[in-house]
Amino acid sequence: MKEKIGIVDTLEERKPYITRKQEKGQEIPLACDNNSLAGAISQRACVYSGARVVLNPVTDAVHLVHGPIGCAGYTWDIRGAKSSGIETNRTSFSTDMKEIDVVFGGEKKLSNAIDELVELYHPPVIFVYSTCIVGIIGDDLESVCKTASQKHNIHVIPVKSEGFKGNKSDGYKAACDALKRLIKRPSRDEIKKKGPRAPETIKPKINILGDFNVAGDVWLVKPLFEQMGIEVIVSMTGDSTAKAISRAAEADLNLVQCSGSMTYLAKWMQAEYGIPYLNASFFGIEDISLALRRTADYFGSEKMKEKAEQILETEINRIMPEISRVRERVKGKKAAIYMGGPAKALTLIKGFDELGMEVVIIGTQTGKKEDYEQISYSVRDGTVIVDDANPLELAELLIRQKADLMVAGVKERFIAYKLGIAFCDFNHDRVVEFEGFDGFVNFAREVDASISSPVWKAVRQRILIPEAMESEKKSGRIEKAAVEERISRENYAKECKGMLLKPEIRGCS
Amino acid sequence: MTKRNYATVNPCVMCQPMGSALAFKGIENTMVLYHGSQGCSTYMRLLLAHHFREPVDIASSSLSEKGAVYGGRENLKKGLRNVINRYNPKVIGVATTCLAETIGDDVPAIIREFKEEEGIGDDPEKDIIIIPVSTPSYGESHVSGYIKALDAVVRKFAEKPGEESSVKVPNERLNVIPVESLSPADIRELKEIFDVMVGDYIFLPDISETFDAPLREDLPKIAPGGTPLSEIADMPNSQASLGLGIVSKNLAVKYLEESHGVPGYDVPIPIGLSNTDSFFTELVKIFGCSIPEKYQKERGRLLDAMVDVHKYLYGVKAAVYGDPDFVFSLTTFMLELGMNPVLIATGSKSRDFEAKVRQIVEKINPELEPVVLNGIDFDTLNDAVSQCNPEILIGNSNGRYIAKARNIPLVRVSLPIHDRVGAQRILNIGYRGAMELLDRITNTILEATDTFTAPRQAEPAAYTEKKSEEECVEGLR
Numbered sequence: 001m002k003e004k005i006g007i008v009d010t011l012e013e014r015k016p017y018i019t020r021k022q023e024k025g026q027e028i029p030l031a032c033d034n035n036s037l038a039g040a041i042s043q044r045a046c047v048y049s050g051a052r053v054v055l056n057p058v059t060d061a062v063h064l065v066h067g068p069i070g071c072a073g074y075t076w077d078i079r080g081a082k083s084s085g086i087e088t089n090r091t092s093f094s095t096d097m098k099e100i101d102v103v104f105g106g107e108k109k110l111s112n113a114i115d116e117l118v119e120l121y122h123p124p125v126i127f128v129y130s131t132c133i134v135g136i137i138g139d140d141l142e143s144v145c146k147t148a149s150q151k152h153n154i155h156v157i158p159v160k161s162e163g164f165k166g167n168k169s170d171g172y173k174a175a176c177d178a179l180k181r182l183i184k185r186p187s188r189d190e191i192k193k194k195g196p197r198a199p200e201t202i203k204p205k206i207n208i209l210g211d212f213n214v215a216g217d218v219w220l221v222k223p224l225f226e227q228m229g230i231e232v233i234v235s236m237t238g239d240s241t242a243k244a245i246s247r248a249a250e251a252d253l254n255l256v257q258c259s260g261s262m263t264y265l266a267k268w269m270q271a272e273y274g275i276p277y278l279n280a281s282f283f284g285i286e287d288i289s290l291a292l293r294r295t296a297d298y299f300g301s302e303k304m305k306e307k308a309e310q311i312l313e314t315e316i317n318r319i320m321p322e323i324s325r326v327r328e329r330v331k332g333k334k335a336a337i338y339m340g341g342p343a344k345a346l347t348l349i350k351g352f353d354e355l356g357m358e359v360v361i362i363g364t365q366t367g368k369k370e371d372y373e374q375i376s377y378s379v380r381d382g383t384v385i386v387d388d389a390n391p392l393e394l395a396e397l398l399i400r401q402k403a404d405l406m407v408a409g410v411k412e413r414f415i416a417y418k419l420g421i422a423f424c425d426f427n428h429d430r431v432v433e434f435e436g437f438d439g440f441v442n443f444a445r446e447v448d449a450s451i452s453s454p455v456w457k458a459v460r461q462r463i464l465i466p467e468a469m470e471s472e473k474k475s476g477r478i479e480k481a482a483v484e485e486r487i488s489r490e491n492y493a494k495e496c497k498g499m500l501l502k503p504e505i506r507g508c509s
Numbered sequence: 510m511t512k513r514n515y516a517t518v519n520p521c522v523m524c525q526p527m528g529s530a531l532a533f534k535g536i537e538n539t540m541v542l543y544h545g546s547q548g549c550s551t552y553m554r555l556l557l558a559h560h561f562r563e564p565v566d567i568a569s570s571s572l573s574e575k576g577a578v579y580g581g582r583e584n585l586k587k588g589l590r591n592v593i594n595r596y597n598p599k600v601i602g603v604a605t606t607c608l609a610e611t612i613g614d615d616v617p618a619i620i621r622e623f624k625e626e627e628g629i630g631d632d633p634e635k636d637i638i639i640i641p642v643s644t645p646s647y648g649e650s651h652v653s654g655y656i657k658a659l660d661a662v663v664r665k666f667a668e669k670p671g672e673e674s675s676v677k678v679p680n681e682r683l684n685v686i687p688v689e690s691l692s693p694a695d696i697r698e699l700k701e702i703f704d705v706m707v708g709d710y711i712f713l714p715d716i717s718e719t720f721d722a723p724l725r726e727d728l729p730k731i732a733p734g735g736t737p738l739s740e741i742a743d744m745p746n747s748q749a750s751l752g753l754g755i756v757s758k759n760l761a762v763k764y765l766e767e768s769h770g771v772p773g774y775d776v777p778i779p780i781g782l783s784n785t786d787s788f789f790t791e792l793v794k795i796f797g798c799s800i801p802e803k804y805q806k807e808r809g810r811l812l813d814a815m816v817d818v819h820k821y822l823y824g825v826k827a828a829v830y831g832d833p834d835f836v837f838s839l840t841t842f843m844l845e846l847g848m849n850p851v852l853i854a855t856g857s858k859s860r861d862f863e864a865k866v867r868q869i870v871e872k873i874n875p876e877l878e879p880v881v882l883n884g885i886d887f888d889t890l891n892d893a894v895s896q897c898n899p900e901i902l903i904g905n906s907n908g909r910y911i912a913k914a915r916n917i918p919l920v921r922v923s924l925p926i927h928d929r930v931g932a933q934r935i936l937n938i939g940y941r942g943a944m945e946l947l948d949r950i951t952n953t954i955l956e957a958t959d960t961f962t963a964p965r966q967a968e969p970a971a972y973t974e975k976k977s978e979e980e981c982v983e984g985l986r
Contacts, residue, residue, distance in 0.1 A: 011591055036547050038571045038584045039591030046548025068607050068646035069517065070524030074552035076907070090910075091888075096517035097647050102611060113516035120513070132546050132608035133647065136577060163546035164577045164608055391566050392595060395728055411554055414564040418728050462726050 007384055008396045013037055017387040021376050030372045032387040035167055041390040043338070043411055044365045046163035048131055049075065050171020053340075053428075054261050055127055055159065055178060056089055057081035057212045057237040058245065062123040064093040066110050066141065067131025071163075072096075080428040082216045084239050088123060097133065107139045114148045114156060124242035125155040127178055135162030155242065157181050168340070169366045172261035179236065179265055184246045186273060194252060194274040204299050205231045207251045209266055210258025210343070211282070211435070213238025214428060220436025221282045224292060224315075228307045230299075236262065249273045253298055255280040255291065260341035260366050281343065282435040283443070284351035285316060285323070315437040323354070326444040330451055331356025336403040336421075338363045338389060338412055342371035344426060348407060349378045355444055360401040363389045391415055405451055420459045422450035518888035521830065521856025521907070523925075525644035526604045527553050528654025530567055531690040531924075533602035533640075535714020536662060537735040540598040542568040544585050544616060545606025549646075559927035561693075561720040563732070568592045572608055581614045586623045593637060596730050599738055602658060603641045610645035617641050633666065633742055640665045650857040652757060652832050656688055659713060660760035666742040667769060677769065682747040683710040683795065684771065686761050687778065688754030689832045690924060693721035694936040699779075702939060705801050706792050711740040711747065713761070721933040745769035749795050753778050753788075754834035756865050757857075778834050780937050780946070781842025782811060788939075807940035814944050818951045819847055825954060828852035828899035830890055830908060831923045833859040833883070839903060839922070840866055842943060844873040846950075851879050851897040858884035887911065901954060918957045920949055 007018050016031035036042035048071060056063060056079045065072040072094030083089070095113050097106050114126060126148075130141050141158035148156040161174045206225065211218050218238045225232050233251050234244035254266045254277035266277035278298065280291035289312050296308040335352045339345040342364045349359050359379055363386035364371070375385055384397055395415050398406060406416040409427035416423040424446050426434065432446070433439040526543050530553055533541045543550045550569035557565040570588040572581050585603070592601060605616055620639050623629070630636045642661040644654045663686075685703065696717040703710040718734025744750075744765060752759035752775040762773040774795065779788035785808075789800055825848045829839050833855045843850045853866050862883045870877055880893050891911050894902075902908050902919045906926045912919035926932035936942040 011594060035573045036569075036571045037587075037591065039542065039568045039588030040571075040595075041550070041566050041568050042547055042571065043551065044547055045551040046546045049548050049551070064516070068524060069520050069522060069650075070527070070549070070552070070607075070646040072517070073520040073523055074556060076519065078555075092519045094517045094520060095515065096520070099645075099647050102607070102647050109515050112514070116513050116516050132577075132606070133611045136608065136611045163548045164572045165574050167547070391564060392730060410558055411551070411565075414558055414562060415728075418564060418722075418724065420724070459724055462724055 008393050008400065010390075010393050011037065011040060014040060014390070014393070018389075018393065019385050021379055021381050021383045021385060029369075030376075030385055030387055032372055033169070033366075033368050034388075036388055041392070042365075042388050043390065043409075044168050044388060046132075047166050047168065047171040047174065048129055048161040048163045050168035050261075050366075051129060051159050051161035051175040051178070052171070053079060053212075054172055054175035055237060057083075058125070058127070058240050058242065059083040059089050060086045060124055060241045062088060062091075062093055062117050062121055062126045063129065064095070064110075064113065064117065064126055065129045065131060066095045066106060066134050066139070067097055067129070068133065069094055069096045071129075071131045078428055079212065080214045080430065081212045081238055082214075082219075084219075085241070088121060093117060102133055102137055105137060105139055106134065107144050110139065110141075111144050111148060114144075114152075118148075118152045118154065123154065125157065125182060127157055127159050129159045129161050131161070132163040135165060155182060167366070169260065169368075172366075173264050176262065176265040176268070179245060180268060182242060182245045183248045183269075186249045190250075191274050194276075203229065203231050204253070205233050205251045206253045206255055206295065207233050207248050208235040209254050209256045209277070210260075210262035211235050211238045212258070215430050215433045217282070217433045217435035217439060220433050220439050224288070224311060224436065225295065227311055228292065228296060228304050230295065230304075236265070249275065251275055253278065253295070255295065257281055257343060258341050259343040260364075260368075260371075279343070281347035282439075283344075283347045284354055284440055285319075285437075286350050286354065287347050288312075288437065288440075289316075319437050319441050322441050323444055326448045327354075327356045329448050330444075333357050333404040333451055334360045334402055336361035336394075336398055336401065336406040336408075336416075338386075338394060338406065338408040339426065340365045340409070342367035342375065346371070346375060346378060348426070349375070351440070351443065354440075355447065357405075357447075359383055360403055361386070361394075361397050363387060363394075395419060405447060420456055422447075422453070422456065424450055513888070517886045519886050519891075519907070519910070521854075521886050521890065522650035522652075523553075523556070524646035524651060525649060525654030525657070526606055526646065527556070528651035528656070528690075529602060529604040529642055529644050529658035530557065531651070531716070532655045532658035532662070532714050533600075533604075534565075534719050535716040535735050536600055536602075536741070537737050538599035538731055539602060539735060540566070540568060540592050540596050540600070540731065541602045541604065542570065542585075542588055542592055543604055543606050544570045544581060544588075544609040544614065545572055546608050547571045549606045549608075556925055556927070557720075560925045560932050562930070562933065563720055563722060566596070566730075570609075577608065577612055580612060581609055582619050582622075585614070585616070585619050586626070589620075589623055589639065590627070598637065598731060600638045600640060600662075602662070603639060604644045604654070604658065605642070606644070607646040610643065610647075616643070633738055638665060638738070652689060652857045652859075655690055656757060656760050659686060660764055662741060663713070663744060663761040663764060666738070667745045667765070678746050680743075680746050680748065681709055682743070683707050683792075684744050684747045684750035684762070684765065685710055685712045686750060686752055686759060688752065688757045688759050689778070689834050690716070691753075691778070691938065692924075692935050693717040693933045695938040695942065698936055698939050698942060702804070705803070706789075706798050707796060711744055712736060713741060713744070745771060747771050749774060751776065751791065751795070756833040756837050756859055756861050777841065778838040779939055779942075780835070780838035781943050782808075782815070782845050782940075784838050784841055785938075785940055785943060804940065807944075811940045811943050811947075814947055815846060818947060821951050821954055823847040824849055825901060826851045826897070826899045827901045827903060828854070828890075828894055828897060830854040830856070830902075830904040833857055833862045835923055837862070837865055837869070839937075841869050841873070842946070843903075844870065844877075846947065848950075849874070849877055849879075851877070851899055852882075852890075852893050853879050854882040854885055854890055854893065856885055901950065901957075903950070918953045920953050922946070 019030045072092045076092035077090045145156040145158045157178045159178045218235045256266045269275045281287035292308040296305040361384045405422040407424045432442040434443045550567040554565045570584040576584045642658045713736045715736045719732040722732045750762045750773040752762040765771040766773040777784040779785040863881045905923045
């Protein structure tokens with residue numbers, strides 16, 4: 001019966017993108033990795049945005065947007081990525097193309113803008129992002145950047161991020177292509193030497209790929225490796241500098257966290273420089289433990305393995321009382337996950353498990369087939385999996401799946417709030433670290449704070465009915481329970497007229 | 510001052526499509542669709558959600574490479590079809606982006622074609638009205654996007670195809686159309702005034718409910734509220750139009766006057782004493798009504814408040830920035846309070862801004878020689894701040910970098926305000942708004958200059974682990 005109606009009321013063309021994990025392994029493969037459907041109100045942004053979010057945390061770069069003012073304005077300092085030093089990346093630079101530039105071409109203006117900015121900011125690198133109209137009018141960014149590079153003797157790197165040429169994932173790739181140009185090629189001998197080696201003789205070096213230091217995440221992760229005797233050359237791109245990125249090829253190993261954006265770069269470094277990579281996550285006790293152990297295993301030193309175990313023991317003992325306290329308060333609650341990239345979604349499943357919570361909806365903007373397979377493997381039966389969801393789908397899913405908390409970004413926050421559902425921002429807007437051991441404590445506390453707030457109880461009764469209040473006052477406890485029953489979320493969901501819940505479903509819920 | 514001619518550093522404007530959304534979202538049962546690549550709608554949704562703290566659904570035709578090469582016709586049609594299917598709106602505002610404009614899509618023609626294919630007629634009673642507006646990001650700013658969208662809406666509803674000249678059925682109504690987006694609180698205040706003074710009026714656009722929706726029993730797909738369509742269609746029959754704003758040209762008011770003979774009166778956005786006075790005076794002039802006791806009292810309270818704070822504010826150097834008309838009205842109020850707006854700036858390119866601002870300065874405080882800038886970015890504003898040394902900044906949240914770096918307090922007004930709550934509830938308009946604004950400015954100055962020191966504690970408090978709830982309760986007992 002349910003299958004005929006579909007999991008959620010949506011456009012015919014969107015249906016293949018939504019599935020439910022089922023008991024007998026008969027689930028239909030999820031469609032994904034396509035351009036968004038016109039008029040469906042995707043939560044995704046564009047190619048430029050994909051490139052911008054990946055590169056923006058490079059702290060000492062001038063990020064120059066070659067295009068009309070909007071593209072630069074809306075991305076001004078939105079990443080929440082912290083810097084330990086210079087903060088050039090928090091300034092918004094644009095060529096502010098006008099009609100005249102569109103008609104006569106913007107190359108001259110761009111090259112003049114680069115000259116000006118070099119003189120004012122003396123950056124070691126300028127990333128020049130192309131936007132939609134640049135792709136149409138055909139400004140030759142490659143040649144302008146090359147000339148400027150030679151003239152000023154700095155890196156001026158074109159980022160091929162025309163908004164319409166693909167989706168956000170293509171932007172990630174454009175960003176990686178730009179980063180490739182910054183990385184200095186090691187000598188042939190150096191490349192040959194790569195591979196596991198004894199850390200007693202040489203200090204092992206790693207890069208962390210796909211950590212953007214939002215709210216200072218990296219600062220809680222780096223020390224863990226340093227304690228193990230490993231040098232973290234650079235985190236890409238959180239709190240990175242052009243100089244640190246240029247050294248990336250010196251690493252013995254890459255740890256890839258945000259796989260959606262950085263696997264491409266990691267694979268390239270493996271092919272070009274012989275640097276292998278491991279996927280890792282620094283969120284949640286299980287995933288951090290895995291990351292440290294796998295890294296130690298990779299380098300093979302017993303001393304390092306011991307050190308890793310020692311760190312894990314101390315840290316887990318340190319945070320466990322607080323995690324257990326929160327777990328007691330939130331266990332059994334249902335979580336909905338809607339993330340930009342699949343890596344974060346996957347690690348969140350484990351994180352919620354550690355808090356005793358159950359994931360009932362999971363979706364991403366840019367997941368690929370393999371990612372969804374892994375997600376499907378990791379979640380319980382009955383969980384809804386969705387690619388490139390839109391607000392109407394999300395709202396209906398939140399109600400149908402009876403979610404207590406949603407983890408997503410700003411655009412989703414107010415959907416949850418309107419439905420009276422707790423929310424936790426795991427994107428650019430958060431102000432506390434979620435990675436590392438203390439980060440997981442922060443996350444647990446935030447989940448608790450949102451779920452346990454008394455406001456949800458207040459918002460269940462959205463219309464004041466004086467009679468109900470009066471009778472509640474008179475007859476005390478028994479009557480009070482009856483009132484609560486009447487205004488529970490289940491009933492609210494049923495009454496959710498705007499959501500167009502099908503009558504059949506009402507019976508099922 | 511740093512000389513830059515080519516690069517824009519920290520933009521002080523948003524782009525045209527953004528302005529169009531602010532206008533369209535104030536119309537009953539309306540959806541907005543951007544004809545362009547997916548990012549535009551997402552970015553603007555993000556900005557609006559940050560500011561209003563509401564869900565904001567804006568569709569996109571999601572143009573891909575294929576669309577960019579062969580034209581966006583199919584994408585636009587598909588987008589419209591899907592929006593109709595899922596949201597069932599009465600109106601769809603289709604704003605172009607730079608991509609659609611640059612590839613040269615003839616949007617009105619595509620819409621005509623779409624309507625034919627789908628059998629959508631022109632009867633506002635039963636048909637979906639699709640309103641195209643040309644708003645490339647490379648032209649002007651969000652201010653012009655807003656004005657153009659309103660003009661397009663009024664024209665769409667006023668022009669009745671097939672009828673040579675629509676029959677005018679004059680009534681006593683008043684059209685009210687601001688040139689810049691006002692806060693939901695501002696609009697609620699204005700509507701209250703019109704309810705009392707005019708009775709019958711049409712306020713376009715009305716975001717007081719759509720962008721500040723109460724939590725209700727259901728979650729409608731399109732937020733209820735907005736100017737009713739029947740009222741917009743009736744605008745050509747009104748007795749007069751009141752345009753709020755005198756710096757930017759109010760295209761809709763002008764159109765109603767020139768094409769439908771509805772006399773238009775433009776007054777400054779009613780911020781501060783004299784601007785609110787002219788606003789009420791204009792209403793009295795048009796309608797011959799009297800000013801209710803309620804507002805005389807509010808005016809009296811404002812005067813009382815101005816007297817109370819005059820010493821705190823006299824001679825305080827201020828910098829104000831934002832949209833042209835908002836800044837003009839704010840400047841007037843600051844001059845009335847005895848403040849010295851030494852730096853007055855707008856990010857939009859505005860032909861009349863400087864002249865109008867200088868006029869009002871000349872009128873109220875001719876000794877003051879402010880720096881007046883138009884079409885600037887925040888980097889230029891920063892340079893001007895270092896030159897003018899204001900003691901307080903008044904403008905949107907994006908001035909926070911300057912405020913922080915220079916340790917100057919910032920009073921947040923206008924849009925965007927994404928780093929503080931309550932943007933939708935900030936009231937600046939009318940006598941009440943003036944009082945609230947005056948209190949905010951004065952208290953900010955007092956906070957910054959406050960010399961109060963708490964008595965020294967005997968011992969610094971030791972850091973203790975956060976106690977559990979039970980322990981805290983226990984402690985209280």
